[in-house]
Structure formats: C-alpha cells, structure tokens
Amino acid sequence: xxxxxxxxxxxxxxxxxxxxxxxxxxxxxxxxxxxxxxxxxxxxxxxxxxxxxxxxxxxxxxxxxxxxxxxxxxxxxxxxxxxxxxxxxxxxxxxxxxxxxxxxxxxxxxxxxxxxxxxxxxxxxxxxxxxxxxxxxxxxxxxxxxxxxxxxxxxxxxxxxxxxxxxxxxxxxxxxxxxxxxxxxxxxxxxxxxxxxxxxxxxxxxxxxxxxxxxxxxxxxxxxxxxxxxxxxxxxxxxxxxxxxxxxxxxxxxxxxxxxxxxxxxxxxxxxxxxxxxxxxxxxxxxxxxxxxxxxxxxxxxxxxxxxxxxxxxxxxxxxxxxxxxxxxxxxxxxxxxxxxxxxxxxxxxxxxxxxxxxxxxxxxxxxxxxxxxxxxxxxxxxx
Numbered sequence: 065x066x067x068x069x070x071x072x073x074x075x076x077x078x079x080x081x082x083x084x085x086x087x088x089x090x091x092x093x094x095x096x097x098x099x100x101x102x103x104x105x106x107x108x109x110x111x112x113x114x115x116x117x118x119x120x121x122x123x124x125x126x127x128x129x130x131x132x133x134x135x136x137x138x139x140x141x142x143x144x145x146x147x148x149x150x151x152x153x154x155x156x157x158x159x160x161x162x163x164x165x166x167x168x169x170x171x172x173x174x175x176x177x178x179x180x181x182x183x184x185x186x187x188x189x190x191x192x193x194x195x196x197x198x199x200x201x202x203x204x205x206x207x208x209x210x211x212x213x214x215x216x217x218x219x220x221x222x223x224x225x226x227x228x229x230x231x232x233x234x235x236x237x238x239x240x241x242x243x244x245x246x247x248x249x250x251x252x253x254x255x256x257x258x259x260x261x262x263x264x265x266x267x268x269x270x271x272x273x274x275x276x277x278x279x280x281x282x283x284x285x286x287x288x289x290x291x292x293x294x295x296x297x298x299x300x301x302x303x304x305x306x307x308x309x310x311x312x313x314x315x316x317x318x319x320x321x322x323x324x325x326x327x328x329x330x331x332x333x334x335x336x337x338x339x340x341x342x343x344x345x346x347x348x349x350x351x352x353x354x355x356x357x358x359x360x361x362x363x364x365x366x367x368x369x370x371x372x373x374x375x376x377x378x379x380x381x382x383x384x385x386x387x388x389x390x391x392x393x394x395x396x397x398x399x400x401x402x403x404x405x406x407x408x409x410x411x412x413x414x415x416x417x418x419x420x421x422x423x424x425x426x427x428x429x430x431x432x433x434x435x436x437x438x439x440x441x442x443x444x445x446x447x448x
Contacts, residue, residue, distance in 0.1 A: 075369060075370045075373060078342060078370065082342075085338055085341070086338075086374075088334065088338075089335055089374050089378075090374055090377050090381065091381075092330050092331045092334035092335070093331040093334070093335065093374060093375055093377075093378025093379065093382065093421050093424070093425060094377075094378040094381040094382035094385055094421075095327050095330070095382065095385070096324070096327035096328040096330060096331040096378075096382065096421070096424075097331075097378060097383060097385075097386060097417045097418070097421045098327075098382040098385035098386040099323065099327040099386070099389075100324040100327070100328065100382075100386070100416075100417050100420065101383055101386025101387070101389075101413060101414065101417040102385075102386040102387075102389035102390040102393060103321070103323065103324050104413050104417075105386070105387070105390035105407065105408065105413060106320075106390055106393050106405060107317050107320060108410070109390075109394060109405040109406045109407060109408050112405075112406055112408060113404060113406060125274065125275060125276050125301065126273075126274040126276070126283060126286060126287060126290070126299055126300070126301055127271055127272070127274070127299070127300045128140075128144070128271060128272040128273075128274065128290060128294075128297050128299050129270075129271050129297070129298040129299075129300070130297065130298070131298075134157060134159075134260075134263050134265045134268050134269065134270045135268055136268060136269050136270070136271070137268055138155065138267050138268065138269060140272065140294065141153050141155050141269075141272065143293060144290065147286055147289045147290065147293075148286075148289070149276050149277055149278065149282035149286045150274055150275075150277070150282075150286055151275045151276055151277045152180075152274070152275040153272060153273075153274055154173075154174075154177045154180050154272065154273040154275070155177075155256065155269040155271075156171060156172065156173060156181075156256075156269060156270055156271050156272070156273060157171070157172030157173075157256055157259035157260055157263065157265070157268075157270050158170060158171050158259070158270045158271070159172075159221065159259060159262055159263050160221075160222045161219045161220055161221045162219070162220045163217050163218060163219045163220070163250055164209050164217065164250070166205070166250050167249035167250070168219060168249055168250040168251075168252055169250070169251050169252070170219065170221075170252045170254060171238075171251070171252070171259065172253075172255065172256040172257070172259020172260060173253055173254075173255075173256055174193070174255075174256050175190065175191055175193040175195075175255065176193065178191075178200075178253070180273070180275075181238060181253060182200065182234075182237070182238060182253065183236070183237040185234050185235075185236050186203045186206075186234075186235045186236060186237060187206075187212060187213055187234065187235040188200075188212075188213030188232070188234035188235055189213075189233055189234050190233070190234055190236075191233055191234070191255060195233075195255065196255065196257075196258065197228075197229060197230055197231060197258070198230060198231050198232075198233045198254070198255065199219075199230040199231070199232060199233070199252050199253060199254045200232070200233065200234045200235070200236045200238075200252065200253040200254075201217070201232050201235055201251070201252060202235075202236065202237070202238045202250065202251035202252075203235050203236065203237055205249075205250040206232075206235040211232055212235065213232055213233055213234060214231070214232065215232045216229055216230065216231050216232070217229075217230055217232060218230075219252065219262075221262045221263075223263070223264070228258070228262060230252070230254060236253070238251045274286065274290075283301060287299050287301065328420070328424060331378065331421070331424060331425070331428075332424055332427075335371055335374055335375070335424070335425045335428040335429060336428040336429065336431065338374070339367055339432040340431070340432040340435070342367065342370065342432075343367060343432050343433075343435055350363055350436055363433075363436050364433045366436075367429055367433045367436055368426055368429055368433055370429070371426050371428065371429035372422060372425065372426055374425050375421045375422035375424065375425025375426060376418070376421070376422055376425075378425065379417060379418035379420070379421030380418060382417060382418075382421060383414050383417050383418055386417060387409065390407065391407055394406075394407055
C-alpha cells in the first residue's frame with residue numbers, strides 16, 4: 065500500500081510541474097474518446113431513424129409497385145384482397161408539387177384507409193368519402209406556416225400548369241413520411257381521386273400496401289401469390305428493406321469507426337511519448353528506488369498508474385465532449401433537411417468509451433514501463 069501512495073504523490077507532483085504536457089496528453093485521449101462516442105451515438109440514432117422512416121413509409125408488410133410511377137390499375141386492389149392471408153389492401157397515389165413556396169409530398173388515400181397513414185389528428189378532422197377539394201396538412205408544416213382547419217391552400221403540381229385549391233380540414237401527424245429521402249417539405253393527404261386527377265392517371269395508383277394476417281408465416285406465401293398473378297409487379301417485403309438499409313449503415317459504421325481509430329491512434333502515441341519522457345526525466349529517482357530495494361513491479365506501478373490516470377481523465381472528459389459532439393451533429397443533419405436522428409445515449413456506449421480510453425492509455429505505456437524497469441541504478445548514479 066505504501067508504494068501505491070508513493071506513486072500517487074509522485075504522479076501528482078509530476079502532473080503539477082508538467083501542466084502543459086499533461087493537458088495535451090489528456091486532451092489527445094479525450095479527443096479520441098469523444099470521436100468514438102459521438103460517432104457511435106450518431107450510428108445508433110441513424111439506425112433507429114431510418115427504421116422508423118421505412119416502417120412509416122410502408123404501413124404494410126408488403127409493398128407492390130408497377131413498372132412506372134403510377135401504373136397499377138385499381139382493379140388489382142380487389143384481386144389482391146382475395147389472396148389467402150391478406151388482411152388489408154391499401155392503394156396509394158403519390159406525387160410531388162409545390163405549396164407556399166415549399167416542395168409538397170402529396171398522398172392520395174381513400175377515406176377508409178386514413179388510419180393507416182394518419183397517426184393522429186392534432187386539430188380538425190379527417191376527410192369523408194364523399195368530400196372533394198379537401199386535404200390534411202402535416203403538423204410541423206402547418207405550424208411553420210400558420211395553417212389551421214378552414215384555411216385554403218394552393219397546390220401546383222410538378223406536372224401540368226393547373227393550380228389546385230384545397231380546403232384544410234385537419235392538421236395531422238403523418239406516419240407515411242419520406243422525410244430525409246427526398247428532402248424537407250410539406251406533407252399533404254388528399255382524397256385518392258383528386259391525387260389521380262393531379263397526375264392525370266384516373267383509375268391507377270402508385271403503389272399498394274398489403275397487411276397480412278400472420279406477419280411471420282403469411283408474408284412469403286402472399287408474395288408468391290401476387291407474383292403468380294402479376295408476374296411483372298415489383299413486390300418488396302418491409303423486412304428486406306430494413307435488412308438492406310442495415311447493411312448500408314454497417315458499411316457507414318465501418319467508415320466512421322476508421323475515422324475514430326485515427327483519434328485513438330493519436331492518443332496512443334501521445335500517452336506513450338509522455339510516459340517515455342517521464343521515464344527519462346526521472347531516471348535518477350528510479351535508480352534510487354531500485355537501490356533501496358524497490359522491485360521492478362513497484363517501478364512499473366508508478367508509470368502505469370500515471371497512464372491509467374491519463375486514460376481515466378481523458379475518458380471522462382471525452383465522454384462529455386462526445387455527447388456534445390453527437391448532439392451538434394444530430395442538429396446539423398436535421399437543419400440540412402435530412403431525417404431527424406434521435407439522441408439515444410446508453411450506459412454501454414459511455415462505459416465502452418471510458419474503458420477504451422483507460423485500456424489504450426495503459427497499453428501504450430507498456431514500452432516506456434519496460435524501459436523504466438531496465439534502468440540500472442549503478443550506471444545512472446555513476447553519471448550523476
């Protein structure tokens with residue numbers, strides 16, 4: 065225990081007289097840890113955000129597309145409804161336009177299917193089957209532009225020169241979002257017939273969402289049945305899309321990890337250099353310790369404990385900087401009009417960062433410690 069307290073006092077004095085070097089070493093460790101933690105938090109948040117986008121975009125387990133943008137005949141809805149294992153068929157027409165100077169994502173939905181698209185009604189109501197020239201506006205866009213039920217908005221389609229006037233009957237939270245995939249904009253839900261009119265595609269829909277009765281067993285059977293009836297259709301499973309996105313995010317994780325490794329490498333060299341300098345500067349003290357009976361393990365403890373303290377302080381500071389950096393990066397992505405990344409902080413991520421800092425610091429001190437225990441007291445004291 066006496067050698068431990070001696071090591072603590074030795075390190076305290078050393079850090080006190082070498083404040084600048086100590087600060088740089090701790091900062092190097094902290095920067096590596098901060099990069100590791102921030103990138104990991106962003107990675108976790110991005111996975112959750114993308115999964116939410118896909119689950120919101122595809123309200124069913126299967127999504128059926130045609131060969132073009134809007135070329136699936138409405139008659140296919142009845143045919144698909146008769147397939148064994150199908151619980152609900154939801155036809156959707158979607159197109160792009162402009163309203164109030166912003167890009168507008170326009171979804172045409174049957175009144176009976178609104179519950180699969182609208183998460184909740186914030187103000188007003190949904191539309192009815194017999195209504196025309198009415199729309200629902202997504203809550204964030206409505207708030208930004210002061211839109212409320214009863215107001216009229218003008219929608220200009222990307223295709224065609226005619227403007228369309230819609231009366232807002234509800235401000236809603238929309239689940240079927242593609243925010244971040246095509247950019248930021250307004251989300252409007254209109255009766256399906258009117259979306260078809262805007263596109264000039266009466267009797268056709270853009271895609272069909274299919275909910276199955278048994279999500280685990282029926283999906284593949286339903287998929288095969290759809291392809292048997294419509295061989296040219298493009299049928300996607302939501303789980304396949306999630307798996308594909310996960311693979312892409314895995315590659316991005318690898319690139320981000322490589323960036324973080326650069327910071328960790330800097331921390332390794334910085335800590336190793338600092339401990340090596342300390343060994344050289346205290347060669348006399350090491351020689352005296354060895355000459356009065358101190359063991360090699362006692363000398364090693366002093367310098368490894370110093371590296372441990374550098375790692376611990378750098379890890380704690382780096383964890384704080386990592387949280388700040390992750391939050392800043394998240395806001396930057398959001399302000400750029402991309403998807404919103406939730407700030408998900410788990411104890412495991414923080415603990416991994418701090419423990420990594422300690423392990424890396426102690427490991428980087430192995431060579432300097434080896435040189436320290438090889439100091440020969442007689443030679444050092446002779447030179448003195």
